[in-house]
Amino acid sequence: MSEPWLITLDIDGTILHEDGSISDAVIDQVARLSGLGHEIMLATGRSVAATLPVLDLLGITPTYVVCSNGAITLQRDVDAPLGYRREIVETFNPSAVLQQIRGHLANAHYAVEDEEGYFRYTGEFPSSSMGVGGEQVAFEDLLSIDATRVVVISPGHDMEDFLAVVEKMGLHRVSYSIGWTAWLDIAPDGVNKSTSLERVRSRLGIPSSRLLAVGDGRNDIEMLRWAAVDGRAVAMGQAPDDVRAAATSVTASIYDDGLAKALAALV
Known part of the structure; x- marks a missing residue:
């Protein structure tokens, strides 16, 4: 094709259902x-291991391939063990932000992902969030890791309470996003x-x-x-209002093959 498009897809809630399945309609459109x-x-x-x-x-x-919310960019390399190499890796020292958050969320659980996709965490973490593996450690052991991502979950908060707490933190030294539950990615x-x-x-x-x-x-x-600046930005039908507001259009939910419908519109 003389004029290819760059199509960038989120995975969870866009491609993958909660049970890890992908609809045949999505596979056909891809x-x-x-x-x-x-x-x-x-x-x-x-993480890389959970993406490939x-x-x-x-x-x-x-x-x-972009992983860890942009902190890791992989490039195709047929000579690499898994077919991709880490082309760009951006890390930060999580000490200050972890201690800042802990002051607001004393009972939260914390995890730090390093550039190899290995998680070290406190409390209980869902195994599905980990890439190549992980280990439970003391909070203090998280502070000196070169992090590509910090994850915070707060089981004691509902979403609105969690959002209110996060707004008070003033996290200006890191980028952060909030997941579907009381989940914070940094x-x-x-x-x-x-x-x-x-x-x-x-490139x-x-x-x-x-x-x-x-x-x-x-x-x-x-x-x-x-x-959305010059192209097309599509929010899934089940997305929160602020996600939908960022898009140029809204498709059906993942349960109604919203991604397949969005891809079918590109002819």
């Missing part, structure tokens, strides 16, 4: 667009999906008028705004 020469890539909060299997499920091998300062995707777009030489981004979570807001 195959169709790939066959037409479009570049379909993933942009996710997941999704490429296999979709049957795609994009040039780039990335290096100024890093999010859109910062890495803009770098990818420039691929695809104009901003040929962008399509699809997502459902608050960590997708910057990505949707990035695509």
